[in-house]
Amino acid sequence: xxxxxIPSNKSRPLKKYRPFPQINLPxxxxxxxxxxxxxxxLSTDLRDGNQSIIDPMDAVKKNRFFDLLxxxxxxEIEVGFPSAGATEFDFIQGLVRSGKVPHDxxxxxxxxxxxxxxxxxxxxxxxxxxxxxxxxxALSPAWRDIVFRMSQAEVRDIAxxxxxxxxxxxxxxxxxxxxxxxxxxTFSTAELDFSISVCEAVMDILQPTPDRPxxxxxxATVEAATPNxxxxxxxxxxxxxxxxxxxxISLHTHNDRGTGVAAAELGLxxxxxxxxxxxxxNGERTGNCCLVTVxxxxxxxxxxxxxxxxxxxxxxxxxxxxxxxxxHQRHPYGGELVFTAFSGSHQDAxxxxxxxxxxxxxxxxxxxxxxxxxxxxxxxxxxxxxxxSQSGKGGFAWVLEQDQGLKLPKAMQADFSRHVQHLADNLxxxxxxxxxxxxxxxxxxxxxxxxxxxxxxxxENRASDGTRIFAGTIAVKGEEQRVSGRGNGLISSVLxxxxxxxxxxxxxxxYTEHALGSGRDARAAAYLECRDxxxxxxxxxxxxxxxxxxSVRAVLSAAxxxxxxx
Numbered sequence: 001x002x003x004x005x006i007p008s009n010k011s012r013p014l015k016k017y018r019p020f021p022q023i024n025l026p027x028x029x030x031x032x033x034x035x036x037x038x039x040x041x042l043s044t045d046l047r048d049g050n051q052s053i054i055d056p057m058d059a060v061k062k063n064r065f066f067d068l069l070x071x072x073x074x075x076e077i078e079v080g081f082p083s084a085g086a087t088e089f090d091f092i093q094g095l096v097r098s099g100k101v102p103h104d105x106x107x108x109x110x111x112x113x114x115x116x117x118x119x120x121x122x123x124x125x126x127x128x129x130x131x132x133x134x135x136x137x138a139l140s141p142a143w144r145d146i147v148f149r150m151s152q153a154e155v156r157d158i159a160x161x162x163x164x165x166x167x168x169x170x171x172x173x174x175x176x177x178x179x180x181x182x183x184x185x186t187f188s189t190a191e192l193d194f195s196i197s198v199c200e201a202v203m204d205i206l207q208p209t210p211d212r213p214x215x216x217x218x219x220a221t222v223e224a225a226t227p228n229x230x231x232x233x234x235x236x237x238x239x240x241x242x243x244x245x246x247x248x249i250s251l252h253t254h255n256d257r258g259t260g261v262a263a264a265e266l267g268l269x270x271x272x273x274x275x276x277x278x279x280x281x282n283g284e285r286t287g288n289c290c291l292v293t294v295x296x297x298x299x300x301x302x303x304x305x306x307x308x309x310x311x312x313x314x315x316x317x318x319x320x321x322x323x324x325x326x327x328h329q330r331h332p333y334g335g336e337l338v339f340t341a342f343s344g345s346h347q348d349a350x351x352x353x354x355x356x357x358x359x360x361x362x363x364x365x366x367x368x369x370x371x372x373x374x375x376x377x378x379x380x381x382x383x384x385x386x387x388x389s390q391s392g393k394g395g396f397a398w399v400l401e402q403d404q405g406l407k408l409p410k411a412m413q414a415d416f417s418r419h420v421q422h423l424a425d426n427l428x429x430x431x432x433x434x435x436x437x438x439x440x441x442x443x444x445x446x447x448x449x450x451x452x453x454x455x456x457x458x459x460e461n462r463a464s465d466g467t468r469i470f471a472g473t474i475a476v477k478g479e480e481q482r483v484s485g486r487g488n489g490l491i492s493s494v495l496x497x498x499x500x501x502x503x504x505x506x507x508x509x510x511y512t513e514h515a516l517g518s519g520r521d522a523r524a525a526a527y528l529e530c531r532d533x534x535x536x537x538x539x540x541x542x543x544x545x546x547x548x549x550x551s552v553r554a555v556l557s558a559a560x561x562x563x564x565x566x
Contacts (some may be wrong), residue, residue, distance in 0.1 A: 020225035023192070023232035030231050030270040038298060038305045040274040041291060042250065043069050044078040045319075047110055048288055049278040051081070053323050061322040062091055068318045069279075070105055072308045074291075078108040078134065078276070082124035083117040092124040101128070108132035108181065113162030122169040130177040132215065133170075135162045135202075139195055140186035156198050159184075163205035180206050181215035183252070188220040192236050200242055208246040216241075217276065219252035220263055222285075227259045231266035238271035250274035255286040261332075264289045265297065279319050280327050280334060293332045300372050309333070312377040339374045339384050342430075347395035350384060387420065387431040396420045396436050403433040405516040406440075409527050412539050419443045444541045445560040446553075452563045453498075453556045456480055460490055460548070468493045474556070476502070490548055491528070494555040504559055506530040506538065511554075513547060521545075526554040530562075538562050 045065055050056050057065065062079075069077050079095060080088040092109060095101055107128055111121040113135055125131040137158045144150050150158075159182065170178040182202045184195040199216050208214035218237060220230055230253070238249055249272040253260040264275050277283075281290035292315075295305035309315060316327050316334050329337045341347045346369050353367030360366075365373050374384060381402060387395045397413045400406045408416065416439075423439050424431055431439075445451050458472025463486065470493035471484040485497030491511065498504050510529040515522045524547035528540040538561050542553025 020229060023229060023236055025232045025236055028232060028235055030235050030266060033269040035265065035268050035298060035301070035303065038295070038303060038307075039268055039272065040076060040248065040250075041074055041295070041305075041307060042076040042078060042108065042274060042276040043074045043278065043291060044252075044276055044288065045069065045278045045282065045322075047078040047080050048276075048284065049282040049323065052282060052284045052287075053325060055324060057322055059087075059091055059094070063095075064318060065322045066095065067100075068315065070102060072315065073306055075104060076106045076108055076132065076274075078110060080124075081110050083111060083120040089120065089124050093126070096125060096128045103129060106130050106132055106179070108134055110134045110136065111162075113137045113158045115161075115165050118162060118165045119169055122173060125176065126173060128176050130179065132179040132181050133166055134181040134183065134215075134217070135159075135166055136183035136185045136217075137162065138185040138221075139198060140190040142189065143186055152194055156201055159198050160201050160205060163202045167206055179212075179215065180208070181217055181250070183217040183219055185219060186221045187218045188230060188233060189222065189224050192233060193240075196237060196240055199247075203243060203246065208243070210245045213246050213248050215248045215250050215274065217250040217252050217274075218267075218272075219276075220254055220260070221252075223254050223256035223260060223263065226257070227263035227266045230263040231270040234267045234270035234272055248273045250276055251289070252276040253289040254283065255281060255288065258286070260287070260289040261293045261297070264294055279315065280331060282319075282323055282325060290332070292334055296333045296372060296377075299376070310376065310378055312379070314378075333372065333377065339370060339379060341369060341384065341395070342387070344395060347398060351398050354381070387424065387436060396431070399433050399436050400440060404437055404440075406525055406541075407514055409510065409512050409529070411510070411529060411537075412527055412541075415537070415539050416440060416443060440541075443561075444539060444557050445564070446541050446543060446557060451556075452477060452560050453502075454478075455549075455553060455556055458549075458552060460493070470494050470497050470552075472497075474501075491551055491555060494552055498555065498559050502559075504562060505533045506555075506558060506562065507532075509537070511551070513550065516543070524550040526550040528554040528558050530558045532562050 046062055066077065080092050082089045082092050095107065101107060107125060109121045109124060111117045111133065121133055137155065139155055144155055148155065166180055182199065184190060184198055187195050203214055206214055218234060238244060241247060251264050251267040251272045251274065253263040275289065275294060277289035277291040279292055281287040292309060295307045296309060298305045312334055320326055327334050329335045332338060341350055349368035350370060357367055374381060387399060397408050400408060419439050420431065420436065423435065441447055454475040456473035456475055458470060461469045463469055467486050468489055469484060469486050470490065473480050474483055483497050483501040485493050485500050487493035487496045491508065495506055498506065507530060508528065509531055513524055513526040516525055523543060523545050526542045530538045530540065532538055538558050540554040540558025540561060542550040542557055544550040544553055
């Protein structure tokens with residue numbers, strides 16, 4: 001369909017929208033920088049996150065969420081909007097009085113630039129050892145022209161007035177170590193030079209120093225451009241702000257375009273010092289920057305983010321309980337399926353990666369498709385590879401190894417794959433470990449009763465000429481028979497017995513064995529590749545506490561496969 005074919009009742013984006021303007025920054029430095037240290041972290045789960053959920057958290061949930069944030073290492077927590085009502089005020093004041101706020105954790109509250117609201121915010125924090133009061137007002141043209149109907153000068157005066165009130169309210173309460181934060185709200189869609197001039201005016205009132213800096217939070221209130229534009233805005237701001245060393249530059253990105261995390265990361269490269277966000281990205285509209293993702297992205301680059309997600313499932317449990325919003329199955333790092341491979345080629349690469357990882361001499365993580373070791377997040381390896389109709393032999397082989405300890409030879413994996421594929425097609429769903437183990441037992445007659453040949457007992461002796469003599473009892477269709485045979489070794493003597501007693505001829509092609517586990521009680525698994533009289537390949541598997549008996553069972557497994565498939 002061409003542009004001319006668009007029906008007249010449809011919106012035309014070229015007429016309705018305008019591309020976001022580029023930033024004039026010809027000597028930008030951020031593209032060549034890397035993140036080498038973690039930022040200061042600010043969780044706004046209890047404020048920005050809480051206001052965005054259908055049923056805001058009650059005091060029980062807020063306290064549980066606060067405890068979680070402290071436990072994982074968040075040192076700055078925006079705990080509410082105290083002037084919003086008694087519920088918010090009482091919770092904040094209750095936290096201050098409870099004695100549960102660690103000495104190194106700073107509570108932050110948010111307020112608009114109005115005298116009564118600012119005063120209420122300070123009152124909510126009375127008694128705190130250290131606290132941050134966060135003042136904001138919107139600067140962008142849309143807000144000035146549509147919402148406020150004010151000039152730039154009038155909007156700047158709102159910020160200046162608020163800063164003066166903050167200064168005066170703090171001076172009335174000298175027992176608290178007050179810190180000030182100012183947000184030129186809607187920064188990402190405002191004129192950069194105007195934002196700088198307003199922040200400079202606020203700094204003139206509050207008189208920050210390098211030892212007692214102001215926090216200047218530069219929000220992408222609504223994400224309106226690609227993240228490189230936001231990084232340009234941050235670098236321009238940092239480069240042109242007077243008295244830059246007396247300011248902590250903080251980022252508060254949203255996810256309207258789906259790049260809130262990227263914007264925060266590029267903003268750090270552009271010179272910012274602090275990141276605001278929520279665990280797993282909760283927040284208004286499409287959400288805030290996800291602190292978990294930013295932190296663990298750093299972790300995978302060899303940087304300790306200072307936040308502990310070593311038991312990520314417990315973190316998710318608390319977040320889901322408090323927000324009543326599930327963490328998506330595909331959410332980075334935390335989702336149920338993010339470490340799971342169904343594709344056969346992916347599974348094969350992961351399986352080989354784990355095998356190589358066990359053999360290497362260093363701790364460097366090098367497993368294809370897994371950017372982080374699931375164990376670092378408290379996840380087991382059992383769910384890394386799961387099997388459905390799209391999976392290959394590497395998938396079920398991994399599951400068998402993790403679930404039963406079986407390390408199938410590569411050729412046997414190919415043989416078993418047709419059984420697994422048939423089962424997956426018939427069931428039309430994901431196969432679990434029990435499904436695969438049951439299919440394996442059926443295919444190779446392992447520890448099942450549906451056998452043509454069943455080993456009852458046996459003994460092995462060495463003849464005077466050095467050959468081995470197998471003598472034992474084998475049940476054939478339930479009827480026990482005494483049989484014997486001679487060969488160069490135990491396996492060949494069993495094969496000789498099978499041929500002489502039952503007329504079944506099998507030729508050995510390959511044999512492998514390994515221990516199942518370790519220690520004195522470890523069992524053994526034996527795998528036998530044979531060729532029958534027609535030249536067809538047949539596999540057998542035997543499992544037993546005794547490795548010799550496991551090999552005998554492997555022969556009978558192959559014999560059963562030959563007879564029962566004929």
